[in-house]
Amino acid sequence: MNQPEPHEFEDREALAQALSNRIATALSDAIELRGRALLAVSGGSTPRELFKALSVEEIDWSKVTVTLVDERFVPPSHDRSNHRLVAACLLQNAAAPAHFIPLYNNAETPVEAARQASRQLEQAGDAIDVAILGMGADGHTASWFPGNEGLPELTSPTQEKPVMAAEGTGVPEPRLTLTLPRIAGARLLVLHIEGADKKETLDQALAGEAVEEMPIRAIFNSDAPSVQLYWAP
Numbered sequence: 001m002n003q004p005e006p007h008e009f010e011d012r013e014a015l016a017q018a019l020s021n022r023i024a025t026a027l028s029d030a031i032e033l034r035g036r037a038l039l040a041v042s043g044g045s046t047p048r049e050l051f052k053a054l055s056v057e058e059i060d061w062s063k064v065t066v067t068l069v070d071e072r073f074v075p076p077s078h079d080r081s082n083h084r085l086v087a088a089c090l091l092q093n094a095a096a097p098a099h100f101i102p103l104y105n106n107a108e109t110p111v112e113a114a115r116q117a118s119r120q121l122e123q124a125g126d127a128i129d130v131a132i133l134g135m136g137a138d139g140h141t142a143s144w145f146p147g148n149e150g151l152p153e154l155t156s157p158t159q160e161k162p163v164m165a166a167e168g169t170g171v172p173e174p175r176l177t178l179t180l181p182r183i184a185g186a187r188l189l190v191l192h193i194e195g196a197d198k199k200e201t202l203d204q205a206l207a208g209e210a211v212e213e214m215p216i217r218a219i220f221n222s223d224a225p226s227v228q229l230y231w232a233p
């Protein structure tokens, strides 16, 4: 199992600032090299301060496409929507001109929504420049949940679909999620977690093997570039 490269901070504000600067540099480098940049961010509660810091980074946001690592199958007006969080906290200030590709759309089923989102993502670039992962207390990342029947497909290194529908365990709605090859293929892959409990969960994940118990292990078992771990208490 590949070990992540740790970056630890005294507090969450310092982490948000340092990570925001690193992401901005990686996006600017991508724009300089390829004329555009693709950023995939997670939702949940952790990235709010990071998004605010990132939204004021002075880069050419008009050349940046932002998408989600995963989404709940709810419209952006819903308070559990990750799109809603990104719109409120990231696509503001200097970052307002960025283009956003949602995973949720008006399709009737999560499977059809995933198909549509996959098509859009395929047009956005060959690889994600920066992917920011979060992790739940159960060891899920993206919408790869422990015990999920579809987990082997979502985390297969040969999965060709960039986005798939997923069921969560103990969560109220179906999900849409990037699959392993799309995430592992990111040029800069970051795991952003906060708090002693998440650190303990990560240590547990790194000490074991079974992906179905702690799906984040699929990342460390993959040929992803070295995962950059950003952590603060």
Ligand SMILES: O=C1O[C@H](COP(=O)(O)O)[C@@H](O)[C@H](O)[C@H]1O
Binding pocket: 042, 043, 044, 045, 046, 047, 069, 070, 071, 072, 082, 133, 134, 135, 136, 137, 141, 142
């Ligand atoms: O459900 C989700 O949870 C994880 C972790 O969220 P947090 O609230 O513990 O930070 C998140 O990474 C994922 O994007 C989200 O959909």
